[in-house]
Amino acid sequence: MKVRIKEVAVAAGVSAATVSKVLSGRADYPVHARTAERVRRVARDLGYVPDIAARHLRTRQTGQLGVVLEAVGPSEPDSLLGGLSVSHAVRRTFDGAIMAGLSEAARELDVPALVVYPGGDLDVRSFLDGRVDGLLVSCDPLRGHALLRGLTDAPVPIVALWTQVAPAGIGVVDVDHAYGAGLAVRHLLELRHRRIAFYGGGAGSGVEHFAQREAGYRQALEHAGLTPLPAIHDGGRLLQAVRDGVTAVFAETDLGAAAAFHALHGAGLRVPADVSLVGFDDIQGAEYIAGGLTTVYHPAAEMAVAGVQSLVARLEGESPRTTLLPPRLIQRRSTAPVQGR
Amino acid sequence: MKVRIKEVAVAAGVSAATVSKVLSGRADYPVHARTAERVRRVARDLGYVPDIAARHLRTRQTGQLGVVLEAVGPSEPDSLLGGLSVSHAVRRTFDGAIMAGLSEAARELDVPALVVYPGGDLDVRSFLDGRVDGLLVSCDPLRGHALLRGLTDAPVPIVALWTQVAPAGIGVVDVDHAYGAGLAVRHLLELRHRRIAFYGGGAGSGVEHFAQREAGYRQALEHAGLTPLPAIHDGGRLLQAVRDGVTAVFAETDLGAAAAFHALHGAGLRVPADVSLVGFDDIQGAEYIAGGLTTVYHPAAEMAVAGVQSLVARLEGESPRTTLLPPRLIQRRSTAPVQGR
DNA sequence: CTGTTAGCGCCTTCAA
DNA sequence: TTGAAGGCGCTAACAG
Numbered sequence: 001m002k003v004r005i006k007e008v009a010v011a012a013g014v015s016a017a018t019v020s021k022v023l024s025g026r027a028d029y030p031v032h033a034r035t036a037e038r039v040r041r042v043a044r045d046l047g048y049v050p051d052i053a054a055r056h057l058r059t060r061q062t063g064q065l066g067v068v069l070e071a072v073g074p075s076e077p078d079s080l081l082g083g084l085s086v087s088h089a090v091r092r093t094f095d096g097a098i099m100a101g102l103s104e105a106a107r108e109l110d111v112p113a114l115v116v117y118p119g120g121d122l123d124v125r126s127f128l129d130g131r132v133d134g135l136l137v138s139c140d141p142l143r144g145h146a147l148l149r150g151l152t153d154a155p156v157p158i159v160a161l162w163t164q165v166a167p168a169g170i171g172v173v174d175v176d177h178a179y180g181a182g183l184a185v186r187h188l189l190e191l192r193h194r195r196i197a198f199y200g201g202g203a204g205s206g207v208e209h210f211a212q213r214e215a216g217y218r219q220a221l222e223h224a225g226l227t228p229l230p231a232i233h234d235g236g237r238l239l240q241a242v243r244d245g246v247t248a249v250f251a252e253t254d255l256g257a258a259a260a261f262h263a264l265h266g267a268g269l270r271v272p273a274d275v276s277l278v279g280f281d282d283i284q285g286a287e288y289i290a291g292g293l294t295t296v297y298h299p300a301a302e303m304a305v306a307g308v309q310s311l312v313a314r315l316e317g318e319s320p321r322t323t324l325l326p327p328r329l330i331q332r333r334s335t336a337p338v339q340g341r
Numbered sequence: 342m343k344v345r346i347k348e349v350a351v352a353a354g355v356s357a358a359t360v361s362k363v364l365s366g367r368a369d370y371p372v373h374a375r376t377a378e379r380v381r382r383v384a385r386d387l388g389y390v391p392d393i394a395a396r397h398l399r400t401r402q403t404g405q406l407g408v409v410l411e412a413v414g415p416s417e418p419d420s421l422l423g424g425l426s427v428s429h430a431v432r433r434t435f436d437g438a439i440m441a442g443l444s445e446a447a448r449e450l451d452v453p454a455l456v457v458y459p460g461g462d463l464d465v466r467s468f469l470d471g472r473v474d475g476l477l478v479s480c481d482p483l484r485g486h487a488l489l490r491g492l493t494d495a496p497v498p499i500v501a502l503w504t505q506v507a508p509a510g511i512g513v514v515d516v517d518h519a520y521g522a523g524l525a526v527r528h529l530l531e532l533r534h535r536r537i538a539f540y541g542g543g544a545g546s547g548v549e550h551f552a553q554r555e556a557g558y559r560q561a562l563e564h565a566g567l568t569p570l571p572a573i574h575d576g577g578r579l580l581q582a583v584r585d586g587v588t589a590v591f592a593e594t595d596l597g598a599a600a601a602f603h604a605l606h607g608a609g610l611r612v613p614a615d616v617s618l619v620g621f622d623d624i625q626g627a628e629y630i631a632g633g634l635t636t637v638y639h640p641a642a643e644m645a646v647a648g649v650q651s652l653v654a655r656l657e658g659e660s661p662r663t664t665l666l667p668p669r670l671i672q673r674r675s676t677a678p679v680q681g682r
Numbered sequence: 683c684t685g686t687t688a689g690c691g692c693c694t695t696c697a698a
Numbered sequence: 699t700t701g702a703a704g705g706c707g708c709t710a711a712c713a714g
Contacts, residue, residue: 002469002496005692015701020693030699052470053403054691056394057706067457069444089625093430096437099457103410106459113472116408116440116455118447128343129393130707131454155343258629284430285626288599346708356685361709371683395707398690471691 003048012042019043023050056130065311066115066132066156067102069095070140070147087255090283094300098138098161101304109312128155134311138304139163141209157314161307163208164322171320173307177209177280180296180327181216184250184278187294187329189224191337193248193276196221197241199260200252202231213252213280235263242275247338254279254286254295257334261290272336282330292332299325344389353383360384364391397471406652407456407473407497408443410436411481411488428596431624435641439479439502442645450653469496475652479645480504482550498655502648504549505663512661514648518550518621521637521668522557525591525619528635528670530565532678534589534617537562538582540601541593543572551593554621558591576604583616588679595620595627595636598675602631613677623671633673640666 005023009016014035021029022039031039042048056062106114115132127135135154138161139145145166151158152167159171166172188196201207202214218228229246232238238249238260249264251257257279264275271277271290279286279295286293306323314320350357355376362370363380372380383389397403447455456473468476476495479502480486486507492499493508500512507513529537542548543555559569570587573579579590579601590605592598598620605616612618612631620627620636627634647664655661 016691017693017701017703018699021700024693032699035699049467049470051398051691052472053394053397053401054471054706055693057392057398057690057708058692058694060394060706062394064456069440089434092437092441093434093625094437095440096433096435099410099436099440100433103457103459111459112467114457114459115405116444116457118444118452118455126390126453129390130395131393283626284434284624285629288626288629357707358686358709359684362684365709373683376683392707395690396709398692398706399708399710401690 002051003046005048005050008039008043008046008048011046012039014039023048060130061133062131063111064113064115064132065106065111065308066117066127066135068117068119068135068137068147069098070119070138070145090255090281093284094298095138097300098304101301102136102308104301105305105308109308111308111312127151132156134158134315136161136307136311138307141207157311157320159307159311159314159320161303164212164324165208169320171310171314171322173303173310173323174325175209175298175300175303176324176326177212178216178219179324180280180298181213181250182220183327183329184280184296185217185220187331187335188248188250188276188278189220191248191276191335193338194226195229195246196226196248196250197229197238197246198231198252199233199238199249200231200256201233202252204231204233205252210252217250235259235266238263239267239269242269246275248276248278248335250278250280252280254281254283254289254293257293257295258289261293261334271334273339276335276338278335280327286330287332290334292334294332294335295330296327297330298327343392344387346389346391349380349384349387349389352387353380355380364389401471402474403472404452405454405456405473406447406452406649407458407468407476409458409460409476409478409488410439411460411479411486431596431622434625435639436479438641439645442642443477443649445642446646446649450649452649452653468492473497475499475656477502477648477652479648482548498652498661500648500652500655500661502644505553505665506549510661512651512655512663514644514651514664515666516550516639516641516644517665517667518553519557519560520665521621521639522554522591523561524668524670525621525637526558526561528672528676529589529591529617529619530561532589532617532676534679535567536570536587537567537589537591538570538579538587539572539593540574540579540590541572541597542574543593545572545574546593554593576600576607579604580608580610583610587616589617589619589676591619591621593621595622595624595630595634598634598636599630602634602675606631612675614680617676617679619676621668627671628673631675633675635673635676636671637668638671639668 005016005019009019019039021031022036134157136159141162148166160166161173164174198217201210203211221228249260251260277290279293282295282297286295303325346357346360350360360380362372363377475498477500482503489507501507502514505515539558542551544552562569592601610616620634623636623638627636644666
């Protein structure tokens with residue numbers, strides 16, 4: 001049978017109230033140092049662990065943070081590809097990174113536990129059941145995020161991860177995709193490329209992050225006095241663009257860069273000798289794409305850390321804020337100075 | 342202010358007990374259908390959500406499952422490599438897959454929430470605080486799993502993931518690494534390879550799974566009347582082995598396969614024309630290794646699903662059991678029938 | 683079929 | 699500085 005506070009009290013020769021005062025964690029109760037010491041020792045010897053359910057009921061708070069991983073994909077392997085579809089695998093790496101970041105931040109900030117809701121047909125109201133003091137919603141960047149809309153006036157603070165469009169009152173933490181794209185483009189500019197193509201759906205994809213990456217691309221070029229090219233999302237047109245003088249390609253994702261490389265390579269073009277190629281995300285395996293893909297590291301774990309920090313700050317009374325994390329360039333071997341042609 | 346059960350009771354013209362009986366989820370209480378219907382409607386109209394803390398305290402159970410991700414790595418990018426170290430990235434993909442599997446299984450089995458402990462200097466006793474009804478421990482396959490040792494007589498059922506060595510009383514779910522290795526070797530045998538090398542640390546690495554993969558390799562060869570070769574974990578020796586007649590290489594991991602390919606490629610050997618190559622794990626990016634690596638898919642998400650199922654079964658009274666999940670072969674382009682030489 | 687009663691274990695007044 | 703009392707919101711047992 002588990003040890004209760006009453007038993008500790010009896011063993012220590014004090015009342016339950018005193019034990020509570022000593023062990024509740026709050027230091028502002030007046031307890032004699034010797035008494036406190038004795039209580040602590042007895043509690044330890046007896047292996048006393050406060051019952052969390054009773055404490056939650058009494059204090060009306062848990063210290064726990066809820067996590068909704070909207071992005072956690074299905075576990076079924078995609079039989080068409082023999083294994084898991086590649087984009088699923090990418091998603092999972094991000095999910096893993098996010099979990100790692102959440103765990104680490106929780107540890108640092110003394111969050112006792114993270115409550116992960118299994119998702120599915122989540123009812124928004126299930127968040128006001130007293131299980132958590134705040135909620136982190138990791139949005140799926142490829143889909144919308146209907147969840148957030150129902151959370152406008154939730155009874156606990158909410159922080160959205162991986163998006164920049166959230167209703168008022170909801171904090172936001174995201175990667176600065178536009179800045180990351182600028183990093184990639186400026187790297188190519190420094191290598192004296194002047195005709196730089198954007199490969200991917202961009203704004204036309206309807207995906208927030210891809211639109212931002214294209215915007216970052218355009219802005220960096222315009223800032224350099226150059227004219228951005230329309231987004232290309234097709235191998236044939238990419239080849240045409242290269243024939244028309246493009247010397248460098250910024251792909252919206254590493255997966256896109258792999259596809260671009262495939263098209264280029266198939267047409268006998270060499271990377272980086274004939275065309276420089278930069279991706280975005282630094283996915284696992286980027287090392288093996290195009291002989292070592294230069295790309296933009298996507299700080300997913302750092303984003304999760306910032307999310308926990310932001311939520312804890314909210315719990316401590318701060319207002320909702322927006323945090324954008326700067327990606328950084330990872331130089332490998334798919335970019336080189338432009339060659340005279 | 343939140344709605345309490347009492348208010349629902351008053352609004353519906355019944356007692357709090359009746360409301361509880363209707364909404365507790367258990368169907369075995371005798372309540373008049375019309376009464377139940379009215380209660381449900383009133384509760385919905387009022388937006389009533391049962392207070393989880395009070396319910397936990399009263400029922401002494403939560404329905405929640407705890408998760409310890411021993412394997413969640415640090416979030417700091419490894420600056421030496423410019424990005425995250427590759428093995429960290431692999432780890433994260435597995436962590437993401439495990440979270441996806443856990444979430445999915447929790448959804449299917451009506452587990453209301455997963456409680457993720459942040460790890461760190463975890464005190465075993467923190468699991469008997471009434472937060473969870475059972476615990477899943479995802480072990481780090483590359484390190485030991487000290488945690489399990491302290492969990493021998495925990496007050497809640499425990500299931501260990503990703504290991505086969507656990508103290509008595511702890512259920513186990515793992516991938517069948519030996520079987521997976523057999524799959525790889527038999528694939529090579531069917532391509533008429535007879536001199537097949539094992540590339541990796543194997544039993545000598547001290548890593549449980551790698552030892553099992555080597556054992557599976559040896560067993561498959563012996564079963565075919567062939568003699569296994571000593572494990573090779575060095576590019577130079579691998580080349581020597583190929584010069585000595587080896588025509589196929591089974592690498593203990595996909596990352597190892599990438600290294601083997603690098604050594605082979607550097608020496609002018611072609612894969613699969615000169616040497617066939619098989620990996621293990623089907624990591625993200627395997628598509629790009631060695632021109633498309635044939636490998637063994639590691640069912641991490643499926644393992645997590647099985648873990649939740651196993652734990653829920655324990656909760657329903659079953660005994661601890663051991664579950665081994667069969668990997669399966671993913672054929673790509675790094676293996677070919679042996680060439681006469 | 684429904685209501686009354688009595689706690690679950692803890693923390694927080696308030697009085698001593 | 700310590701202890702006694704009360705109650706957080708819910709559900710299980712029992713009575714009606």
